[in-house]
Amino acid sequence: MESVALLASIFASKPWFxxxxxxxxxxxxxxxVALFLFVYARRLRELTRARRAARFEREWALMLDELISxxxxxxxxxxxxxxxxxxxxxxxTMLLERLGSASEAERAAVxxxxxETGATDVLLRSLRRREPWRRALTARxxxxxxxxxxxxxxxxxxxxxxxxxxxxxxxxxxxIGDERAIPPLADLFLNPGRAGAGxxxxxxxxxxxxxxxxxxxxxxxxxxxxxxxxxFGVAAALEPEEARRELERMLADTAGEVRAAACxxxxxxxxxxxxxxxAQATRDPVPSVRRAAVLALGSYDDPRSLPFLxxxxxxxxxxxxLRAGEALVQLGxxxxxxxxxxxxxxETEAWPLETALVLDSLGAV
Amino acid sequence: xxxxxxxxxxxxxxxxxxxxxxxxxxxxxxxxSLFEEVQQKIERGDRFRPVRRPLRSGIxxxxxxxxxxxxxxxxxRSLLRVDYEPLEVFVVDDGSKDRTLTALSEAFDLRELPLxxxxxxxxxxxxxxxxxxxxxxxHVARKRNGGRSDAINAGINLARxxxxxxxxxxxxxxxxxxxxxxxxxxADPDRVVAVGGTVRIANGGVIENGVMTQPRVPVHGIAGxxxxxYLRSFLSTRVAWSAMNGLLIISGAxxxxxxxxxxxVGGLSRDTLGExxxxxxxxxxxxxxxxxxxxxxxxxxxxxxxxxxxxxxxxRVQRVRWHTGLLDNxxxxxxxxxxxxxxxxxxxxxPYTILVEVFGPILQVTGYAIVIVLAVFDEIAWEYAIxxxxxxxxxxxxxxxxxxxxxxxxxxxxxxxxxxxxxGWGLLEMFWYQPLSALWRMWATFLWLIGRRPGWGTIPRGAxxxxxxxxxxxxxxxxxxx
Numbered sequence: 014m015e016s017v018a019l020l021a022s023i024f025a026s027k028p029w030f031x032x033x034x035x036x037x038x039x040x041x042x043x044x045x046v047a048l049f050l051f052v053y054a055r056r057l058r059e060l061t062r063a064r065r066a067a068r069f070e071r072e073w074a075l076m077l078d079e080l081i082s083x084x085x086x087x088x089x090x091x092x093x094x095x096x097x098x099x100x101x102x103x104x105x106t107m108l109l110e111r112l113g114s115a116s117e118a119e120r121a122a123v124x125x126x127x128x129e130t131g132a133t134d135v136l137l138r139s140l141r142r143r144e145p146w147r148r149a150l151t152a153r154x155x156x157x158x159x160x161x162x163x164x165x166x167x168x169x170x171x172x173x174x175x176x177x178x179x180x181x182x183x184x185x186x187x188x189i190g191d192e193r194a195i196p197p198l199a200d201l202f203l204n205p206g207r208a209g210a211g212x213x214x215x216x217x218x219x220x221x222x223x224x225x226x227x228x229x230x231x232x233x234x235x236x237x238x239x240x241x242x243x244x245f246g247v248a249a250a251l252e253p254e255e256a257r258r259e260l261e262r263m264l265a266d267t268a269g270e271v272r273a274a275a276c277x278x279x280x281x282x283x284x285x286x287x288x289x290x291x292a293q294a295t296r297d298p299v300p301s302v303r304r305a306a307v308l309a310l311g312s313y314d315d316p317r318s319l320p321f322l323x324x325x326x327x328x329x330x331x332x333x334x335l336r337a338g339e340a341l342v343q344l345g346x347x348x349x350x351x352x353x354x355x356x357x358x359x360e361t362e363a364w365p366l367e368t369a370l371v372l373d374s375l376g377a378v
Numbered sequence: 379x380x381x382x383x384x385x386x387x388x389x390x391x392x393x394x395x396x397x398x399x400x401x402x403x404x405x406x407x408x409x410x411s412l413f414e415e416v417q418q419k420i421e422r423g424d425r426f427r428p429v430r431r432p433l434r435s436g437i438x439x440x441x442x443x444x445x446x447x448x449x450x451x452x453x454x455r456s457l458l459r460v461d462y463e464p465l466e467v468f469v470v471d472d473g474s475k476d477r478t479l480t481a482l483s484e485a486f487d488l489r490e491l492p493l494x495x496x497x498x499x500x501x502x503x504x505x506x507x508x509x510x511x512x513x514x515x516x517h518v519a520r521k522r523n524g525g526r527s528d529a530i531n532a533g534i535n536l537a538r539x540x541x542x543x544x545x546x547x548x549x550x551x552x553x554x555x556x557x558x559x560x561x562x563x564x565a566d567p568d569r570v571v572a573v574g575g576t577v578r579i580a581n582g583g584v585i586e587n588g589v590m591t592q593p594r595v596p597v598h599g600i601a602g603x604x605x606x607x608y609l610r611s612f613l614s615t616r617v618a619w620s621a622m623n624g625l626l627i628i629s630g631a632x633x634x635x636x637x638x639x640x641x642x643v644g645g646l647s648r649d650t651l652g653e654x655x656x657x658x659x660x661x662x663x664x665x666x667x668x669x670x671x672x673x674x675x676x677x678x679x680x681x682x683x684x685x686x687x688x689x690x691x692x693x694r695v696q697r698v699r700w701h702t703g704l705l706d707n708x709x710x711x712x713x714x715x716x717x718x719x720x721x722x723x724x725x726x727x728x729p730y731t732i733l734v735e736v737f738g739p740i741l742q743v744t745g746y747a748i749v750i751v752l753a754v755f756d757e758i759a760w761e762y763a764i765x766x767x768x769x770x771x772x773x774x775x776x777x778x779x780x781x782x783x784x785x786x787x788x789x790x791x792x793x794x795x796x797x798x799x800x801x802g803w804g805l806l807e808m809f810w811y812q813p814l815s816a817l818w819r820m821w822a823t824f825l826w827l828i829g830r831r832p833g834w835g836t837i838p839r840g841a842x843x844x845x846x847x848x849x850x851x852x853x854x855x856x857x858x859x860x
Binding site for chain 1 (some may be wrong): 415420421422423424425426429431432434489490491492493494495497498509535538547553564565567568603751753765766769773775777778779782783786787790797801
C-alpha cells in the first residue's frame with residue numbers, strides 16, 4: 014500500500030511528465046513484447062509448416078514418379094489443382110530437381126501428363142501471383158518443362174516489377190527456345206538494365222541462329238556494355254570467320270572495355286593467322302586491352318605473334334607481362350608456331366615466362 | 379555551488395537531448411532496415427539461391443595474415459571451397475614470426491614462383507611468392523612486415539581478376555557468400571563499385587570442413603554480447619545506410635571491390651587504424667563528385683564468420699583501435715560533412731556518426747559519472763533516474779528485438795535457444811558491456827586528442843576456427859564457451 018501511495022504522490026507532483034513517461038514506457042514495452050512474440054509465433058508456424066511440408070514431400074514424390082512414368086492417375090490433375098500455398102512451391106521445387114536429371118523423353122512425358130491433368134494451366138495462372146518469388150519460381154518451372162503455351166505469358170513477365178521475375182522469365186524463354194521470344198529478348202539485350210546482361214545473352218544464344226542478328230546489332234549500340242556483351246555473343250554464335258571479321262572491326266572502338274572484349278573473344282575464334290589489329294592491340298594504351306590481346310595471340314597458331322609476345326614480357330603492367338608469359342607457353346603447344354615458340358622460351362630469361370612455366374607444370378595455364 | 383548545479387543541469391539536458399535524438403534516429407534506421415529485409419523476403423522467398431551468371435567477373439580474394447598459424451589452414455580451405463568461379467586466393471604473410479608460412483606450405487604443397495617486379499601500389503618489399511601445387515588457385519606471398527593495409531595492398535598488386543575481395547585470416551565465408559555479393563554487383567554493374575557482406579561471430583558455432591554448419595550463441599558473456607552487438611550493427615543499421623547509399627564502412631573482415639578503382643584511389647591507407655572505413659570514405663569522396671551515381675552497397679545475406687575477442691583485454695584493445703580509426707577517418711574526410719554533393723554520406727551518415735559514435739560515448743560516460751556523484755551525495759532524484767533507465771533499457775532492447783526479427787525473417791540461422799540468449803545478452807549488456815565500451819571509446823578519444831596512437835595489440839586467435847568438429851555437434855559444448 015505504501016508503494017502505491019508513493020507512486021500516487023510522484024504522479025501528483027508532475028502529472029503531465031509522469032503521464033508522458035508512462036505512455037512512452039508502455040509503448041516501448043509493448044513493442045518489445047510484440048516483436049518477441051512475433052519471432053516466436055513465426056518459429057512455431059515454421060515448425061508446423063515443416064511437418065506439413067515433410068508429409069507433402071513424401072506424397073508428391075510418389076505423384077512425381079507417376080508423372081515421369083507418363084501414366085498418371087486421372088485424379089492427379091484434380092489433386093494438383095487443390096495444392097495449397099505451402100504445397101505449390103514445394104511441388105515446383107521438387108519437380109525442378111527431378112527434371113534436372115531427367116532425360117528428354119521423361120521431360121516430354123511429364124509435360125504431356127501435366128498438360129492432360131491441367132497442371133500447366135495452374136502454373137500459367139501462378140505467373141500472376143502477388144508474391145514475386147512465386148512468379149519467379151513458376152517461370153522457372155515452365156521453362157524447365159518447356160511449355161510453349163507459356164511463351165506469351167512469359168514475355169509479359171519481362172516487364173514484371175521484380176528483377177528476379179524478369180530474369181527467371183528470360184531464362185525460361187531461353188530454355189523453351191521459341192522464336193516468338195526473340196524480339197522482346199533482343200529489346201532487353203539492346204536496352205540493358207532490366208535484367209542481367211549475361212542472362213539475356215545466354216537466352217539469346219539458346220535460341221540459336223535466330224538470335225544472331227541481335228548480337229550483330231549490339232556491336233553498333235551506343236551503350237558500351239551492350240557492345241562488350243555483343244562481342245561475346247558474336248564470338249559464340251557466328252561462324253568463326255565471320256565472327257573474326259566483325260570482332261576485328263571492334264578493335265577500333267573508342268571504349269577500352271569494348272576493345273578488351275574484342276581481343277578476348279578473338280581468342281575464342283582463333284585459327285592459324287592472327288589478325289594484324291590484334292597484334293597491334295598489344296601496344297594499346299589501356300592495360301586491360303593489352304592483357305586480353307596477348308592472351309588471345311597465344312591461341313592463334315601463328316609464328317608472327319612471337320615478337321609481340323616477347324615484347325609484352327617487358328610491358329609496364331605486371332599482369333600483362335604475366336599473361337604474355339602464359340600466351341608464349343600456350344603458343345609452344347601449337348603445331349605451326351610451337352617449334353619457334355619453344356626455342357624462344359628456351360632462349361629467354363624473363364620472370365613472367367618462368368612464372369608461366371611453373372604454372373604450366375601444375376596444369377594452371 | 380549554484381554554478382556547479384547550473385553546469386550539471388546543462389550537461390544533463392545535453393545528455394537527455396542526445397538520448398532522444400539517438401533513440402529516434404536509431405529506431406528509425408532499425409525500422410527502415412527491417413522494412414528493407416521484409417521487402418527482400420517478399421521478392422526472393424525462402425528458398426532463394428543466387429543464379430549462375432554467365433560472363434560474370436572473376437574474384438581474387440586477398441587474405442592478410444600475421445601470426446595466424448592456428449587458423450590460416452582452415453580459413454584458406456574454407457575460401458577454396460567457396461562456390462564461385464573464376465576465383466583465386468592470395469594469402470599475404472606479413473612477416474609473421476610464427477609458423478604461418480610453414481603451415482601453409484605443409485598443407486598446400488607450395489612451389490616457389492619468381493617475384494618479378496612492376497607492382498602498382500607501394501608496399502614493403504616482397505620476399506617470396508608461391509603457388510600451391512595442390513590447388514593452383516592458391517598463391518602465397520611472403521613480405522616484410524608492414525601492417526594489415528600494407529599486406530592487403532601487396533595482395534591487390536598480385537591479384538589478377540577484375541574484382542578483389544578482402545577476407546581476414548580468422549574468418550570463414552559461407553559457400554555462397556561470393557555469389558550473393560555478385561548478385562548485388564550485377565543488379566547495377568555500372569554503378570556499384572564495392573559491396574560488403576555481413577560479419578557474424580563464429581565463437582561457439584560448429585564448423586565442419588571449413589564451413590559454419592551450426593551457428594551458436596556463446597553462453598560466455600563477452601562473446602555473447604558481441605553476437606547481439608554485431609547483429610544490431612549489421613542487420614539493423616547497415617541495411618538502411620546501404621539503401622540510402624550512405625554506407626561509411628565495409629568491414630575489413632569481408633568486402634569486395636573493383637580492383638581498378640581500389641588501385642586508382644591508392645589502395646588502403648597506412649596512416650589510419652581504421653583503414654577499411656577510410657577506403658570506403660575515400661571512394662565516396664573521390665568518386666561521387668565525378669560519378670554521382672556511384673554506389674557502395676551491403677549484401678546482408680553474404681555471410682562471413684569471424685572470431686570475436688574472447689576476453690575483456692583483447693576486446694578493449696580492439697575497440698580502442700577501432701575508435702581511434704574512426705576519429706582519424708572523420709578528421710581526414712571532414713570535407714564531406716554536410717555537403718550535398720556527397721549525398722547521404724555528407725548529409726546523413728557522417729552527422730549521425732559524429733553524434734552517436736563521437737559524442738555518444740563522452741555523454742554516456744559523463745552521465746554515469748553524474749549519477750554516481752549524485753548518488754554518493756544522496757542528491758539523486760531516484761524516480762526520474764529509474765524512469766530514464768527504464769526507457770533507455772527498453773529502447774536498447776527494442777533495437778535488439780528488431781535485429782532478432784530481421785535475422786529471423788531474413789535468415790533464420792539460429793536456434794530458438796540462441797535467439798533467447800541474444801535477447802538476454804542484449805538486455806544485460808546495458809549494465810556492463812555498454813558502459814565498458816563507452817569508457818574504452820572515451821579513453822580512445824582522449825588518447826587521440828593528446829596524439830597517442832594505440833598499437834594493434836594481440837588478439838588470441840584460433841579457438842573458434844581451429845577446433846576439430848565435435849563428434850556429436852548437438853550435445854558437444856561450444857568451443858569458446860568453455
